[in-house]
Amino acid sequence: MSNQPDTITPTAAPSTKPAVERLRFDQMELSSPIQRALAEMGFEFCSPIQEKSLPFSLSGHDVLGKAQTGTGKTAAFLIALFEDLLANPAPEERYGGEARALVIAPTRELVMQIASDAKIIGKYTGLSVHTLVGGMDYGKQLQALHSGHVDILVATPGRLLDFCEKREVYLDQLELMVIDEADRMLDMGFIPQVKRIVRMAPAKTHRQTLLFSATFSDDVLRLAEQWMLDRVTVEIEPESVATDTVEQLVYLVSGDEKFTLLNNLMAREDVTSLMIFANRRDQCRRLHEKLRKKGYRVGLLSGEIAQAKRIKTLDDFKAGRIQAIVATDVAGRGIHIDDVSHVVNYTLPEEPEDYVHRIGRTGRAGSSGQSISFACEDDAFLLPDIETLLGRKLECLQPPDELLK
Known part of the structure; x- marks a missing residue:
């Protein structure tokens, strides 16, 4: 597809041929189970991150990829992961809890989304996908883990360490490791945990490592140097930092x-x-x-809300049972919800990149949307950095009188 969301749904509309010639999935030597799933999903053309990274990742190279949410990077690493596991069958003798491939992501929502996408792409492979996230029943996750062999494990760092320390999960047989949203891992303070996880895995000479990040900060590059071997670096600059289908308004208001x-x-x-x-x-x-x-009718999404309740909130929102969700930036990445008509920045984000991720919740799949930011005396000073990232000025308006009655 020419503009695939990171979130993959089996009802994705077939892509149309883009103006610039793109690599087609059926031109790649992918296995029949993967080709069949991609065809059912309507995936015809590779997105830029897929076209640039897959030739290297499929041939066994470590890949450091720079790509924003919504560029198809989830499918890029999942396809590489499945192809490797299919090409290298598991040993006959395997212990329970021995994962063959690991995907680490910073938030529970993103882990659940990646696992959902993996089950769709891998539906004909016979490979198992397990998730480990905090905020959900430990016993149920343990029971699911013991229900069969673990081919692909998708996890948040903290809960994965819990299972490793209790000797319920073993990482010493990993063949592939994917670290997603590395910059967000840094922001959320997860890197010490990720370092412990990496030390439990085979040495970088004996595993393939794929690392993806929306930005290449000095810290991200240092981690890539430590964790990767002879890496290939792939950078995809977004055609537009903020989607053209989103109308962006900034209302100048007081906090009151x-x-x-x-x-x-x-x-x-x-x-x-x-x-x-x-x-x-x-x-x-x-x-x-x-x-x-x-x-x-409004729901709440933040890190303190139990995972089961967060999932129900998202389901209710997608089904139209609630009109709005109030969220922290934990919901700004990795969640794809169709038909969001409006995004409101009640407070402007302190990181300009979060502004882009927030407004990207609307105007998806070709539909139009509107982003409305409230800039008051406490946060208006954050606007210049956002405008620098966007590469243009944002028009700041006084709200219409009827909206302040």
């Missing part, structure tokens, strides 16, 4: 006016599904409660 503005926005008929972002958990909690008291 923000909730009134949000309340009136939500009452508009065209605001059918809305994601509201704030920077801190306590801000999200207060906002969620105030909206519920106003009678809105």
